[in-house]
Amino acid sequence: MQTRVPPGQTVTDGFPVLHYGQVPYYNDMSKWNLRVFGLVNEEREISYKSFMELPRQTFDNDIHCVTTWSKLxxxxxxxxVREVLGDLVIDPRARYVMLHAEHGWTTNLPVEDFLRDTSFLAIKHNGERLTPEHGYPVRMVVPHLYFWKSAKWLRGIEFMADDKPGFWERNGYHMYGNPWEEQRYDFD
Structure with missing residues (x-):
């Protein structure tokens, strides 16, 4: 029987808050949008109102932070993700996605990880709307990778041909971040 906890992780009942920089607070949601751009047939901007009208689902998962905590x-x-993209056509050259968040924060993903059925854009956690500290109004959730890949305060999805490091990857974090292989840091 496989454990739900990757090597080197400790289970927590809490939901630790970790981030770099300021927490954004939104006073006027009419100014929020989600931009989809790069190697796609047409760039899109999805307003908060339009995003909130998209069909929602419930997702159950475990999450694993690079700082060694896991929340089951x-x-x-x-x-x-597929609902957000709708009829958008992704150029076959697009092999990677860069997630863009507030304050210039970014993280990279292979496109196949981004498009997995288990990857989604969250608005609630355990029945409660996300707090600003946890990514309100929208955060990406990619549960099979370390949690830094689940960008808080998501504002853009860029499809790219070549991989390039995001914020934490430029600062020594692994380019992929598989918790089962303990791909935490890459200081080479």
Whole structure:
């Protein structure tokens, strides 16, 4: 029987808050949008109102932070990546995605990880709307990778041909971040 906890992780009942920089607070949601751009047939900007009208699903998963904590049995409400993309056509040259968040924060993913059925854009965690500290209004959730890949305060999805490091990857974190292989840091 496989454990739900990757090597080097410790289970927590809490939901630690870790981030770099300021927490954004939104007073006027009419100014929030999600931009989809790069190697796609047409760039899009999805307003908060339009995003909130997309069909939602419930997702159950475990999450694993690079700082060695794991939180088991999370219940999220959110929108699938495929629902967000809709009829958008992704250029076949697009092999990577860069997630863009507030304050210039970014993280990279292979496109196949981004498009997995288990990847989604969350608006609620355990029945409660996300708090600003946990990514309100929308955060990416990619549960099979370390949690830094689940960008808080998501504002953009860029499809790219070549991989390039995001914020934490430029600062020594692994380019992929598989918790089962303990791909935490890459200081080479």
């Amino acid at each position: 049995g999370n219940v999220w409400e959110g929108v699938t």
